[in-house]
Amino acid sequence: MVEIRKPIQVAEAVERVLAHAVPAGTETVPLEESAGRILASPVTASHPVPPFDRSPYDGFAIRSEDTAGASGSSRIPFTVIDEIPAGSVSNKILGEKQAVRIMTGAPLPEGADAVVMFEQTVEDGDTFSIRKPFKPLENVSLKGEDLAEGEEVVPAGSFIHAGTVAVLATFGYTQVKVARRPVVGILATGTELVGVGDPLVPGKIRNSNGPMIAAQLRRMGIDCRTYGAQADDPDAVVATVERALSETDALITTGGVSVGDFDYLPAVYGRIGAEVLFNKVAMRPGSVTTVAAGGGKLLFGLSGNPSSCFTGFELFVRPALLKMMGANKLFLPHTKAVLGEDFTKANPFTRFVRAVYDGKTASPAGFNKSNAVSSIARGNAMIVLPGGTRGFRKGDEVDVLLLGVEEGSPEWTL
Numbered sequence: 001m002v003e004i005r006k007p008i009q010v011a012e013a014v015e016r017v018l019a020h021a022v023p024a025g026t027e028t029v030p031l032e033e034s035a036g037r038i039l040a041s042p043v044t045a046s047h048p049v050p051p052f053d054r055s056p057y058d059g060f061a062i063r064s065e066d067t068a069g070a071s072g073s074s075r076i077p078f079t080v081i082d083e084i085p086a087g088s089v090s091n092k093i094l095g096e097k098q099a100v101r102i103m104t105g106a107p108l109p110e111g112a113d114a115v116v117m118f119e120q121t122v123e124d125g126d127t128f129s130i131r132k133p134f135k136p137l138e139n140v141s142l143k144g145e146d147l148a149e150g151e152e153v154v155p156a157g158s159f160i161h162a163g164t165v166a167v168l169a170t171f172g173y174t175q176v177k178v179a180r181r182p183v184v185g186i187l188a189t190g191t192e193l194v195g196v197g198d199p200l201v202p203g204k205i206r207n208s209n210g211p212m213i214a215a216q217l218r219r220m221g222i223d224c225r226t227y228g229a230q231a232d233d234p235d236a237v238v239a240t241v242e243r244a245l246s247e248t249d250a251l252i253t254t255g256g257v258s259v260g261d262f263d264y265l266p267a268v269y270g271r272i273g274a275e276v277l278f279n280k281v282a283m284r285p286g287s288v289t290t291v292a293a294g295g296g297k298l299l300f301g302l303s304g305n306p307s308s309c310f311t312g313f314e315l316f317v318r319p320a321l322l323k324m325m326g327a328n329k330l331f332l333p334h335t336k337a338v339l340g341e342d343f344t345k346a347n348p349f350t351r352f353v354r355a356v357y358d359g360k361t362a363s364p365a366g367f368n369k370s371n372a373v374s375s376i377a378r379g380n381a382m383i384v385l386p387g388g389t390r391g392f393r394k395g396d397e398v399d400v401l402l403l404g405v406e407e408g409s410p411e412w413t414l
C-alpha cells in the first residue's frame with residue numbers, strides 16, 4: 001500500500017525548517033575577502049565622517065561675512081594668503097577679505113566658513129573677486145554630516161557588498177568578523193544518472209541537479225562538498241549519508257523522496273534516526289520536498305525533477321542556510337508584477353512558475369512542468385500563484401520572487 005502523505009502549506013514548511021537551522025558561528029577574514037559574506041558584528045562609526053569640516057570644491061575658502069553686498073556691479077576683492085591641497089592643513093587664520101586656495105577634500109582653514117568655486121571668481125595674480133554674497137557654511141562639507149560618531153552604519157546580519165566594504169575600510173577594519181559559512185554536502189541519487197562528461201546510453205540521463213545545486217550554493221557564497229551521484233541502493237545511500245553528515249553542517253540530496261519502488265530516502269531517514277519535519281508541501285513543483293533533522297543537522301531531500309529540485313532549494317534550503325550564516329534577510333526578494341499571459345488551469349497547490357520578469361511583466365518561461373530544465377534556464381524569477389479554484393488571466397497582478405538579480409538588463413531603461 002502506498003503511503004498517503006498530508007501536505008502542509010509552504011509557509012508552515014519554511015517555519016519548520018528555520019526552527020532547526022542553527023547559526024554556524026563566526027570567523028575573521030581579511031577585508032579583501034569579506035564581500036559576499038555576512039557581517040557578524042554591527043559596524044559603528046568610530047569617528048565622524050567626514051572627520052573634519054572640508055571643502056567640497058576646488059576654489060577659495062573665505063569668510064561669508066566679507067561677501068555682504070557683492071554683486072556684478074560691485075565685485076568684492078580677496079587676497080589669497082595660502083594654499084591647502086587635500087591631505088594638508090593650513091596654519092593660517094583668515095582675516096578680513098582674506099582667502100585660502102583650497103582643493104576638494106582639504107580641511108577648511110580657521111576663520112573660513114564658506115567656499116567659492118574657481119568658476120565663480122575672476123582671478124588676478126594673488127587676488128580674485130566675487131559677484132555674489134555667500135551664506136555661512138555655504139559650500140562646506142560639515143564634519144559628521146555623513147555619519148556621526150557612534151552611529152550604527154550597518155547592522156550585524158547584513159550582506160557585505162561593495163558599499164559595506166567602503167564603510168569597513170573607512171573605519172580601519174583590515175579584518176572583518178563574519179558569519180561562518182556552513183559546509184554543505186550534495187548527493188544526487190538515481191540509478192539512471194551518469195556524469196556530466198559521460199555519453200548518454202538508453203535509459204540514462206546526466207546528473208544536472210548536482211551541478212545546479214552547487215551553482216545555487218555558489219550564488220550564496222557557499223562552496224559545497226560533493227558526494228557525486230549514487231545508484232538507488234539503500235545500503236550505499238545510508239553509508240554515504242552518514243559519512244556526509246559527519247563531514248558537513250547540512251546535506252542536500254536529490255531524488256528518491258517520492259513513493260516509487262526505488263525511492264529510498266524515506267527509509268534512509270528512518271535508518272539513520274532522523275526526524276522527518278515534512279514530506280509533502282502544498283506546492284508545485286516540489287510537492288515531495290522532504291526535510292529531516294538528525295544529529296543537529298538538516299537533511300534536505302529535494303525532488304529529482306529539476307524544476308522541483310530548483311524550487312525546493314530556493315524556498316527551503318536557501319533561507320535555512322542564510323539563517324545558519326547569521327543573515328538578517330532570509331528570503332528571496334519579491335515584487336508585484338503584471339502576469340504576461342493566461343494561466344487558466346486551477347490548482348489546489350501554490351504554483352511557482354519559472355518566469356521571465358522584465359521589471360513590469362512576468363511571463364512563464366516556457367515548458368513549466370516539474371521535470372522541466374528549460375524554464376529554469378530561461379527564467380529569472382518565479383511567479384507565485386496561490387492555490388485555489390480559479391485560474392489567472394493575463395494582466396492580473398501577481399507576486400514574483402526574484403532570482404537573477406545579478407544579471408543585467410538588455411537595454412538602458414532610464
Ligand SMILES: Nc1nc2c(c(=O)[nH]1)N[C@H]1C(S)=C(S)[C@@H](COP(=O)(O)OP(=O)(O)OC[C@H]3O[C@@H](n4cnc5c(N)ncnc54)[C@H](O)[C@@H]3O)O[C@H]1N2
Pocket residue numbers: 188189190192193205206207208209210254255256257258259260263285286287288302303304305306308370371
Ligand atoms: N505515485 C506517485 N508518483 C509520483 C508522485 C506522487 O505523489 N505519487 N510525485 C511525483 C512528483 S510531484 C515528483 S516531483 C516526482 C519526485 O520524484 P523523486 O523526488 O522521488 O525523484 P526520482 O524519482 O529520483 O526522480 C524524478 C525524476 O527526476 C529525474 N532526476 C533524478 N535525479 C536527477 C538529477 N540529479 N539530475 C537530473 N534529473 C534527475 C529522474 O530521472 C526522474 O525523471 O515523483 C512523481 N511521482
Ligand code: MOO
Pocket residue numbers: 283284285286287288289303305308370371
Ligand atoms: O514534487 Mo512534484 O514537483 O510537485 O511535481
Ligand SMILES: [Mg+2]
Pocket residue numbers: 255256257258259260262263304
Ligand atoms: Mg521517485
